[in-house]
Amino acid sequence: MNPVKAMLWALLALCLGANIAVSLKMENGPMEVLMSVLTGLGVLGAITGLVLLRRVAR
Incomplete structure (x- = not known):
């Protein structure tokens, strides 16, 4: 998993x-x-951030 994506998920949960x-x-x-x-x-x-990362990955 992308470290930026993991950080954004952690921020969201926090x-x-x-x-x-x-x-x-x-x-x-x-x-x-x-x-x-x-x-x-x-x-x-x-x-x-998560949505933008997903769009960039496509």
């Missing part, structure tokens, strides 16, 4: 887990929103 943990553990407030937005951007970035 950000998804962090987003779930933030939603369950943090109290409602601006810090929870900020953390959710940051982990969401990480997820979107990882998915975008």
